[in-house]
Amino acid sequence: MVRVSLDETVGEPAPFDPFELQDTVTGDIRDPYPRMADLRRQSAVHFGNIDFIGSDDPEPPLVSEVPVPVSVFGHDEVVCALRDDRTYSSTVYEGIMGVVMGPTILQMDAPRHKVQRALVSPAFRSRILERWETELVRSVVDDLIDAFAARGRADLVRELNFGFPVQVIARILGLPMVDYPKFQEWTIGLISVASNWDRAMAASEELRVYLTAVIGQRRRQPADDLISDLVVAEIEGERLSDEEILAFLRLLLPAGVETTYRATGNLLFGLLQHPEQLEALRNDRALFPQAFEESLRWEPPVTVILRKTLKDAVLGGVPIPANSDVGLFLGAANRDDRRYADPDTFDMFRQAQQHVGFGFGVHMCLGMHLARMEARVAVNAILDRLDDIRFDPDADDDPHIHGMAFRSPTSLPVCFSPR
């Protein structure tokens, strides 16, 4: 008989396990793409809630908590909407992420968006990021690999991917290493807002207190970090308010942590599933950009972004009324067979084509150059140090990419020649 002890509620809390929270964020959906392809064949634009599990499955849809009256599955239609930011407004995020993050660039339209983006974007240019590549990212990744290189097997999701982006973004912001585990917990708390309101609000408040103190400290005593840059950033007389800096930092943690670890995982999953492509990349690292871009096309870490129509619109020939919430399915757009041959296949040798894995339009991922660099450094370190790496045939696991709004592998159990 199981006796529930009251001590459990007053004793030491269980250690934070980020993976315990994952399913609440992602939804445990293994492959939404066949359903999206079916829907797209009917029409690139759909009205009403979509059941992504399929009508033959008795389970209720897991994404229905956020109503998405209009869903767009076609590539050209998604690109068209993302480029027309005067019609398809980002203010829809005010009531979602804005609640826990504050007024971020995620939810702004022109003209304020353009000013804010210009204020924060210099720190994310590829040339500025070069200094972090050797000074920071490679050393963070090497430290993590050191912990398991001699073992001959590892789960790269838990032991590498989940650990390095948070350390990178925290160092760029200038936050002390001792606080890193908290960032990961707060990050997952923030993005759980649709499924766990209390956890999201608690994370938001803890971050506000923590970051407000740091911002004040940097105003008094600037350091060599992004927060110090933000407090003095000025373009044509425009500056960021403390509230805007705080909001931006609360956006950066999830944006810089969640997406990069997922994207790196999806790339490694594609490569491990296709050993001939992994081998080709091992032998010619100049192939990395096309490998990563292909993984972002095949399995983007963020599969859907939202907009609200400010006026009546027509998309793909379909009229959309003003004030509609519009879900733009990046993942479906990236697998539109009107644009990509054999779209469900991970093939880093396909002829390069644009994708919307980083979104598109004025809100296109601010951190894309950082993500590209981080993933490159991590994969290069793996290929440099873990010889003969492959999926571990003895692992008691069923690794697969899962999730709905966010997608990444459940695990990456690998074995390799120990050194």
Next chain:
Amino acid sequence: MVQERLPDERIDTLSLQILIDRDTCMGSGNCVFWAPGTFDLGDDGISVVLEPAEGEERQMFLAQEGCPTRAISLWRDGVEVTSP
């Protein structure tokens, strides 16, 4: 259907003119990623055209197509051309 592969011999004969709309450019840097020999970001964060790099025509089309704000246009003989 997917776009056709552009025959290499045709690429070599293309003489493209690249225009950047400085008011539209958001400085994403995506053009520099796709065609690093052709594009760079200026000190103001706005894209600039370097000497169009020899043999980088396909990448120029990728950069044009990949510009998130459609600030890049490619022209030949006074006519705008898009990704073949």
